[in-house]
Amino acid sequence: xxxxxxxxxxxxxxxxxxxxxxxxxxxxxxxxxxxxxxxxxxxxxxxxxxxxxxxxxxxxxxxxxxxxxxxxxxxxxxxxxxxxxxxxxxxxxxxxxxxxxxxxxxxxxxxxxxxxxxxxxxxxxxxxxxxxxxxxxxxxxxxxxxxxxxxxxxxxxxxxxxxxxxxxxxxxxxxxxxxxxxxxxxxxxxxxxxxxxxxxxxxxx
Numbered sequence: 001x002x003x004x005x006x007x008x009x010x011x012x013x014x015x016x017x018x019x020x021x022x023x024x025x026x027x028x029x030x031x032x033x034x035x036x037x038x039x040x041x042x043x044x045x046x047x048x049x050x051x052x053x054x055x056x057x058x059x060x061x062x063x064x065x066x067x068x069x070x071x072x073x074x075x076x077x078x079x080x081x082x083x084x085x086x087x088x089x090x091x092x093x094x095x096x097x098x099x100x101x102x103x104x105x106x107x108x109x110x111x112x113x114x115x116x117x118x119x120x121x122x123x124x125x126x127x128x129x130x131x132x133x134x135x136x137x138x139x140x141x142x143x144x145x146x147x148x149x150x151x152x153x154x155x156x157x158x159x160x161x162x163x164x165x166x167x168x169x170x171x172x173x174x175x176x177x178x179x180x181x182x183x184x185x186x187x188x189x190x191x192x193x194x195x196x197x198x199x200x201x202x203x204x205x
Contacts, residue, residue, distance in 0.1 A: 006064075011038040011046055025053050025062065036069070048073055109201055114144045116161060116189060116196035119153035128202055133178025144200075148174040160187040160198050171203070 007015050014037040024030045035051045048069040056063045104111060110128035114121055124139040132139070132147050145151040151174060163169040164187040171184035186201040 009039050009041070011040050014038045021053065022062070025055075026060075110203070112139065112144065112200045112202065114157070114160070114198040114200055116157060116198050119143055119145060119157045121147075122197065131179065131181065131183065131202055131204060132176040133180070147177055149177050149180075150175075157198070160185060160200065161189060161196075163187050164189040164198065173205075 007018065010018060017035065018037060021030065021033070021035045024033075031053075035053065036048055037051060038046050038048050040046050049066040050069055051064045051066045054063040054065065055061070104123065104125040107125065108127060109125075110131045111125050112121055112128045113123040121139045121142055121144050124134075126136050129136045129139055134147060139147065143153045145153040145156040148156070156172075156174075159172050163172050163185075169187070171186050173182070174185055175182050182205045184203045184205055186203065188199045189196055190199065191197070
């Protein structure tokens with residue numbers, strides 16, 4: 001409003017910032033320095049504006065050219081919110097994965113998750129590793145077929161998928177390469193994150 005003191009439209013912490021900048025400006029210091037001030041209106045809303053100061057006229061009048069920073073502030077807040085949401089999702093994922101690992105290693109059943117696309121082991125519990133004669137971390141990210149005598153990856157995956165599709169499936173018989181034990185593979189197929197995955201329960205015969 002014309003004739004009003006600009007300080008009346010600033011937040012409390014912005015008033016000394018303006019006074020300090022005006023003092024330095026009048027002393028010929030920080031002439032090109034930008035000044036960010038928070039304004040408040042009658043609705044108690046606050047919004048930031050970045051000003052540059054320019055001397056005009058012979059009587060020492062100062063022109064304050066301002067840029068509304070609300071779009072930038074809103075974008076920054078959206079980024080902060082997105083980061084916080086990602087961190088919350090990561091914590092939930094980590095907790096779920098921890099529960100999954102505890103459950104996998106607590107069960108006495110030998111269980112292996114296999115990618116139906118690549119034939120690689122996604123996850124195997126300790127019981128499966130022991131039954132197959134492999135180290136606890138040796139199966140992950142390896143070909144599931146490589147754990148058995150005379151098996152090729154594509155052939156074994158096809159057999160498991162066929163068995164999983166049957167109403168009363170027969171187990172797929174195999175011999176573990178590491179332990180030389182005869183085993184039955186009992187597969188079930190499910191879809192997760194758009195990918196087909198085989199859940200194979202392994203039983204010694």
